[in-house]
Amino acid sequence: MKRSRVNQIMAEADEMIRRFGFILPPFAYWSPDEMRANRSAARRVIERRMGWDITDYGQGRFDTFGLFLFTLRNGKLADLQSGQGMCYAEKLLISRKDQISPMHRHMIKAEDIINRGGATLAIQLHGSNPDGSFGENVAGTVLCDGLETPFEAGEILRLKPGQSVTLMPGDWHAFWGDGGDVLIGEVSTVNDDLTDNIFCEPIGRFSDIEEDEPPLHLLVSDYESLL
Numbered sequence: 001m002k003r004s005r006v007n008q009i010m011a012e013a014d015e016m017i018r019r020f021g022f023i024l025p026p027f028a029y030w031s032p033d034e035m036r037a038n039r040s041a042a043r044r045v046i047e048r049r050m051g052w053d054i055t056d057y058g059q060g061r062f063d064t065f066g067l068f069l070f071t072l073r074n075g076k077l078a079d080l081q082s083g084q085g086m087c088y089a090e091k092l093l094i095s096r097k098d099q100i101s102p103m104h105r106h107m108i109k110a111e112d113i114i115n116r117g118g119a120t121l122a123i124q125l126h127g128s129n130p131d132g133s134f135g136e137n138v139a140g141t142v143l144c145d146g147l148e149t150p151f152e153a154g155e156i157l158r159l160k161p162g163q164s165v166t167l168m169p170g171d172w173h174a175f176w177g178d179g180g181d182v183l184i185g186e187v188s189t190v191n192d193d194l195t196d197n198i199f200c201e202p203i204g205r206f207s208d209i210e211e212d213e214p215p216l217h218l219l220v221s222d223y224e225s226l227l
């Protein structure tokens, strides 16, 4: 994906987020130079990969296969393992109309996916085989706003604004905006996108960036190379 496209997606996302009365934290608006100048004070932001995350899953067709994310907060895996402390994370996502986030599950992370506003959020679900692999014909049960909701293999949940689903580590899921763009909240256990996403198809988690103009803000996937 070209950097100019990433910059454009950031500006469009910021506009949509504000339209729904939500505002990103101050570090979201730092330029790359400000991020470098604040590197020491912001070391937890950098270590925990908080910030802008725009992915086309390495496929180069963001409009139909991609996701906007901003990680607002993220705890420590060691805290989760010890059973106390900052075990949680929170993200804001935008799924555009018919823009697929591909089928995946998580190893450790449980996540609530919440429709915060906009169109309907479609989420397709499958259970896992006993070895954790994708269960083509495996049904299951999820919690929707705390209520037990059984699903058939491949069933599509349709969440209206205000509705949510709790996905446990074995629950395979793919999602997209149904009829329009959707602002999505994610509340989860500690998040490590480098190791915790198991995709059904062999794809990447981050975008390959072609530098055609300076970055407006750094992506979390830029922290290692550009800071």
Ligand SMILES: [Fe+2]
Pocket (backbone or CB within 6 Å): 104, 105, 106, 111, 173
């Ligand atoms: Fe997920």
